[in-house]
Amino acid sequence: MHTLLPTTIVGSLPKPSWLAQPEVLWSPWALEGDALREGKQDALRLAVQDQTRRGIDIVSDGEQTRQHFVTTFIEHLSGVDFEKRETVRIRDRYDASVPTVVGEVRRERPVFVDDAIALRESTDRPIKWALPGPMTMVDTLYDAHYKSREKLAWEFAKILNEEARELEAAGVDVIQFDEPSFNVFFDEVKDWGVAALERATEGLHAQTAVHICYGYGIKANTDWKATLGSQWRQYEESFPLLQRSSLDIISLECQNSHVPMELIELVRGKKVMLGAIDVANEQVETPDEVADTLRRALSYVDAENLIPSTNCGLAPFPRAIAQRKLSALSAGAAIVRGEIAQTAQVAS
Structure with a gap:
C-alpha cells in the first residue's frame, strides 16, 4: 500500500440482477445450490473488475457472497437458532425480528476464508475484508443464553479473531470490523466495546480497521440523523479511546454528513479511512x-495516513450510479495526489 491516498470502499457494492434483486438491501438470493455458489464467485470477480477499472487501490469483495453484513457471519456459528426469532430494537432505532442465542456460540469452520482466497486470486492489488464487530453482532441478536451483552461480545471477539487470523493467512492485507453500534452505545464502548474489538484483532499482522458510520440511507437511519442537530459529534465519544487502541485505521463518514471535520484530530497518528462519497x-x-472533502481533512490527518473511501456500503444503488461514484472517488483522490506532488516539487 505505497500509493499516496489509496482509495477503497467500505463494504458492499450492488449485486448483479441475476444474483439478487437490485436496489434492495439484504434481498434474498435469486439462485440456489451449485448455481448460487458459482453465481457468487462470478459476482465477486465482477466486483473486483469494477473497482479495478475505476481506479480503486485497496480492493474488496463488495460483499457479493453475503446477504447481510452481520447475520451472514452469524449463520455459520453454532449456538444461534435462526428459527427461534424474537423482536429486538436494533441500534436503539428500529425493531427487527432476529435469531436467538440458545447455547454456547462457536465457529465450527471458516466462514469467509474460501471467498477471501478467491478475492486474492482475482487481483494483484492489496485486498480488504470486512467482518462485523463484536458489539454490532450482539446488537443483532436476542440472547437467551449468556444474558449479558458483554459476555456474548467477548465470545464473539474470540471467534472473530480465529476467522481474522485465517483471513490473514489467505492473503488479506486489511481486516475491517464494522461497528456502527459505536455511534450509539457510548457507555458500552467505554466499558468493554473497544477492549472486545482489540481482542478480535489480537496477534494480527494485517492492518486492522474499524468502520463506524451512521448507516445506509434507510428510513430508520435518516429519521435518526434528522434528530442529531446541525453537528454530529458522536465520534467524540469513541475516537479518543480508539486513538489509544491497537487498531491501525479508523473509518468515519464525512460526505454530506454533519460530522465536524476537526473531530479527525482526535485520532491523530492513526490512519483515517475518510468517507468522501455519500451512500444515502x-x-x-x-x-x-x-477533492474538496479530502483537502479539508488534510488539516487534521497527514497525507500518508489518509485513505479516501465511501461513507458506507453502496449496495442500495443502481450499479451504474455505484460505478460512477467509484470513478468520482478515484478522480478526486488523483486531483489531491497531484496537488501534493506539486507542492513537494516546489518545496524541493
Whole structure:
C-alpha cells in the first residue's frame, strides 16, 4: 500500500440482477445450490473488475457472497437458532425480528476464508475484508443464553479473531470490523466495546480497521440523523479511546454528513479511512467535491495516513450510479495526489 491516498470502499457494492434483486438491501438470493455458489464467485470477480477499472487501490469483495453484513457471519456459528426469532430494537432505532442465542456460540469452520482466497486470486492489488464487530453482532441478536451483552461480545471477539487470523493467512492485507453500534452505545464502548474489538484483532499482522458510520440511507437511519442537530459529534465519544487502541485505521463518514471535520484530530497518528462519497443520495459527487472533502481533512490527518473511501456500503444503488461514484472517488483522490506532488516539487 505505497500509493499516496489509496482509495477503497467500505463494504458492499450492488449485486448483479441475476444474483439478487437490485436496489434492495439484504434481498434474498435469486439462485440456489451449485448455481448460487458459482453465481457468487462470478459476482465477486465482477466486483473486483469494477473497482479495478475505476481506479480503486485497496480492493474488496463488495460483499457479493453475503446477504447481510452481520447475520451472514452469524449463520455459520453454532449456538444461534435462526428459527427461534424474537423482536429486538436494533441500534436503539428500529425493531427487527432476529435469531436467538440458545447455547454456547462457536465457529465450527471458516466462514469467509474460501471467498477471501478467491478475492486474492482475482487481483494483484492489496485486498480488504470486512467482518462485523463484536458489539454490532450482539446488537443483532436476542440472547437467551449468556444474558449479558458483554459476555456474548467477548465470545464473539474470540471467534472473530480465529476467522481474522485465517483471513490473514489467505492473503488479506486489511481486516475491517464494522461497528456502527459505536455511534450509539457510548457507555458500552467505554466499558468493554473497544477492549472486545482489540481482542478480535489480537496477534494480527494485517492492518486492522474499524468502520463506524451512521448507516445506509434507510428510513430508520435518516429519521435518526434528522434528530442529531446541525453537528454530529458522536465520534467524540469513541475516537479518543480508539486513538489509544491497537487498531491501525479508523473509518468515519464525512460526505454530506454533519460530522465536524476537526473531530479527525482526535485520532491523530492513526490512519483515517475518510468517507468522501455519500451512500444515502443518488447524486454522483464530482471529482472536485471529493477533492474538496479530502483537502479539508488534510488539516487534521497527514497525507500518508489518509485513505479516501465511501461513507458506507453502496449496495442500495443502481450499479451504474455505484460505478460512477467509484470513478468520482478515484478522480478526486488523483486531483489531491497531484496537488501534493506539486507542492513537494516546489518545496524541493
